[in-house]
Every structure is written in C-alpha cells, then in structure tokens.
Amino acid sequence: MKKKLVVLSGAGISAESGIKTFRDSGGLWEGHDVMEVASPEGWRRNQELVQDFYNQRRKQARDCQPNEAHLKLASLEEHFDVTIITQNVDDLHEKAGSSSVIHLHGELTKAQSSIDPNLVYELDHWEIKKGDKCEKGSQLRPFIVWFGEPVPKMDEAIQLAKQADIFIVIGTSLQVYPAAGLIDYVPKQARNFLIDPNSPGSGLRRDMVYIQKKATEGMKTLEELLLG
C-alpha cells in the first residue's frame, strides 16, 4: 500500500505562476483593506467592490499556468497516496493534474448563493454580474470562505492530517486559522517538511525539515529527499 502524503499549500506555491501572495510586500491585499474585500461585512457594505475584486482575480487565474512545484506534487501520485489541502482559491493544482484537492477557502471557478451557502455553481466565465442569481432568486457571490465564516471542509482536512505518513507545508505563512492549526493533528511519527523562502516563525516546529527555498526549487529538494 502506498504511504499517505498530505500537503498543506498556500499562496506561495502559486507565486511563481504569477499570482501574488497575500502578505508579502506587493501582495494582493495592497490597496485593499482585507475586511473590505474578504468579509461578510465588506460584502454588505459594497457588493460591487467585492464582486469586482474577485472577478479580477478570476480573470487573472484563468490565464495562469501551474509551475514545477504544482507539477511535481501531481507526479508524486506515482509513489504516494497524495491529498492536497490548499488554502488557495486558484485551480493550479487541478491544472497540474492532482487528483485529490481540497479547497479550504473556496474556489474562484465557482459561485455561491448569497442566501444559501449549499447552493454552489460552476462558472464557465470569469465575471459574476449584478443580477446573476441562484435558483432561489438571490444574488450570486464569490465561492470564497471569508473571514468570520465557517470553514466547511475543515473536519475532512483534520481527518486527513491525522492519517498522514508524510506531511508537507508549502508556501503558507501559517497565520490564518483554522487552516494553520492542521499541523497540530499530524501524527508524531510522520515525516514533516516545510518549504518556504521565508521562515514562518512560530509555525516552524522542531520536527520539521525546513527547506528554505522557493516552491519550484524546494520541490526538487523534497523529491530527492523522498525518492532518493
């Protein structure tokens, strides 16, 4: 039986594909107060601004391609039973060919009813317009887990983390909970790796092998360590 390899990825894995991270300088939030574009309050205050913000992200992500880090994670499926838990809302893991991807914070390629979070729709275009409605007649909103909203996929992610033989953290500042707390569920005997050019400070645990490199270079090193 193949060993279980679980990945927690964040914005940093998509940086080399041209998608800016959230908290690095020049990050996505610059010019935008986070609570303005990523909270239910922000949505209530200014739907147009929030819709436009995610429409632009969707348009940008549509033209982005997976990089070597996404591709290497996909090819690890030849050797391991791989599940990717991502905080990213882009679809670059899927484009790279990964077959098991859990999006903790939602997906840009989908829209959600603004009155019933269970109503989620695939989008085949980049823009959600004012007047685009769900089957219950309410405005469609981005399918994004905003600050203060529950993270419905969290329980599934915790169960996966608990079963990991190998756990890889890549490209996340580990500042946003509950996602960052997943590392606490990884069994003691599992092999832990962290790939990030910048140290995540308190998120770095003593039992982690820290590969201080960008995602694409870091994945090369990891591949050597895992496959020899």
Ligand code: OAD
């Ligand atoms: P952050 O922007 O907080 O962190 C990005 C991490 O990627 C940092 O630790 C960087 O050092 C690292 N990084 C930068 N370039 C890199 C590269 N080329 N290769 C590898 N790592 C690199 O992004 P997240 O941790 O993903 O939530 O942020 C978590 C959540 O905060 C997001 O999912 C988003 C945001 O609010 C929602 O949208 C709900």
